[in-house]
Amino acid sequence: MITVITSTADNISAPFDKRFGRAEWFCFYDSEKDMVSFQKNEFSNVSNGAGVRVAELMVEKGVKKIISGDFGPKAKEILKKFSIQMVVADKKRVEEIIELIK
Amino acid sequence: MSYKIAVVSGKGGTGKTAFSISLFNFLRSNLERSKVTIVDCDVEEPNISLFLKDKTKFYHKLITQDVAVIDEERCKFCKKCSDYCAFNAIVVIPRARYAKVDSSLCHSCGACYLACNYDAIGTKQYVAGEVDGYKISSNSYMYEGRLKVGSPMQTFLIGELKKELPQDDTITIYDSPPGTSCSVVETLSGSDFVIIVAEPTAFGIHDMLLVRELADNLDKPCGIVLNKVEDVERAVEYIPSQHRNDFLGALPYSVEFAWNYACGELSYSNEERLKESYFKIFSKLFINEGADCFKR
Numbered sequence: 001m002i003t004v005i006t007s008t009a010d011n012i013s014a015p016f017d018k019r020f021g022r023a024e025w026f027c028f029y030d031s032e033k034d035m036v037s038f039q040k041n042e043f044s045n046v047s048n049g050a051g052v053r054v055a056e057l058m059v060e061k062g063v064k065k066i067i068s069g070d071f072g073p074k075a076k077e078i079l080k081k082f083s084i085q086m087v088v089a090d091k092k093r094v095e096e097i098i099e100l101i102k
Numbered sequence: 103m104s105y106k107i108a109v110v111s112g113k114g115g116t117g118k119t120a121f122s123i124s125l126f127n128f129l130r131s132n133l134e135r136s137k138v139t140i141v142d143c144d145v146e147e148p149n150i151s152l153f154l155k156d157k158t159k160f161y162h163k164l165i166t167q168d169v170a171v172i173d174e175e176r177c178k179f180c181k182k183c184s185d186y187c188a189f190n191a192i193v194v195i196p197r198a199r200y201a202k203v204d205s206s207l208c209h210s211c212g213a214c215y216l217a218c219n220y221d222a223i224g225t226k227q228y229v230a231g232e233v234d235g236y237k238i239s240s241n242s243y244m245y246e247g248r249l250k251v252g253s254p255m256q257t258f259l260i261g262e263l264k265k266e267l268p269q270d271d272t273i274t275i276y277d278s279p280p281g282t283s284c285s286v287v288e289t290l291s292g293s294d295f296v297i298i299v300a301e302p303t304a305f306g307i308h309d310m311l312l313v314r315e316l317a318d319n320l321d322k323p324c325g326i327v328l329n330k331v332e333d334v335e336r337a338v339e340y341i342p343s344q345h346r347n348d349f350l351g352a353l354p355y356s357v358e359f360a361w362n363y364a365c366g367e368l369s370y371s372n373e374e375r376l377k378e379s380y381f382k383i384f385s386k387l388f389i390n391e392g393a394d395c396f397k398r
Contacts, residue, residue: 048254049190049207056193059200074204078193081200 003029005097006068010038012095018069021051027094051075058084067097106274108293112309114280116301117329122277123153123368128384129273130242137272138242143289144279145231145247145259152366154238161235165262167255168225169208172201176222183214206252230255233266257284282312296322302331302340314345325350327383351383
């Protein structure tokens with residue numbers, strides 16, 4: 001199962017990013033393969049609709065669960081529609097979250 | 103004849119609204135035979151109505167825009183519309199056969215309609231805000247636009263608000279939003295004269311010059327009012343020399359005025375020096391600056 005954790009940089013010791021649509025990076029954690037990969041968020045600086053476009057990306061990537069600090073209403077609507085679980089966390093670093101869901 | 107004055111500032115909080123309402127009150131009590139209309143173009147946070155206590159609402163209209171809708175039966179999920187959309191309002195997920203426009207992000211620009219090769223884009227009405235009209239006295243009126251919370255269509259709403267105004271013999275005051283962006287350009291368009299209300303601070307003068315340049319680009323004659331000034335006699339020194347011809351006058355700094363303003367009262371009539379300054383500005387505006395409405 002693929003879980004996405006919003007991250008401020010491209011490594012697991014990076015601070016957790018509490019924004020969803022405007023997160024700097026996404027950490028994709030594949031629990032079956034126990035593998036981690038990172039993708040830069042190309043929508044982090046768009047003037048509007050960041051959450052919507054990132055939600056679209058998550059559906060396309062087949063993500064099942066997203067861990068972030070908060071989710072905007074427009075993004076929420078799409079994620080809910082495609083049954084992607086939204087988890088609100090308050091941790092300092094990405095690796096702490098990975099340890100918790102392993 | 104009709105005459106339109108836009109009150110702008112660049113920087114926020116310089117006293118546009120206080121000045122607009124004072125001008126409105128001055129005109130409606132001194133020009134009894136003219137019709138005077140004040141228009142709150144700051145549609146994201148209209149507040150003139152708070153200062154005009156005796157008013158009767160006589161007009162209300164919901165303003166709608168045509169937002170795009172995707173017909174999922176016809177859609178081939180090619181994502182071309184989504185690529186064309188500058189506002190990220192369209193989500194297309196081919197493998198889920200999902201294609202939707204988020205109405206609250208759509209700017210009604212029509213780009214997706216042009217992009218679509220399959221005739222899958224239609225429109226529906228979506229509320230962007232409302233326009234209200236109030237009668238204040240036998241010769242004066244107030245109109246305001248009120249944007250729906252979260253809507254990005256402020257410029258569109260200001261345009262629609264202006265269309266709702268009666269096109270007759272009236273002196274109109276447009277109270278502008280702050281800044282120099284599209285919504286301010288929309289407010290200035292169609293005006294005959296622009297009054298810039300500025301603060302005598304580095305930030306205030308900087309933004310005054312930006313909005314002065316904007317008025318120049320739109321070929322609008324300008325007047326400058328300095329507000330919240332410590333030394334009214336020397337106020338003109340804050341204005342760069344090339345723009346001093348535009349100077350209409352200065353209003354003194356008054357904590358009491360600000361205090362009362364926060365309580366929804368325009369109290370300059372209690373303060374002689376403020377009243378005097380206002381009177382000087384209004385006189386100069388109408389006698390010197392080619393503001394033709396006073397030459398009738």
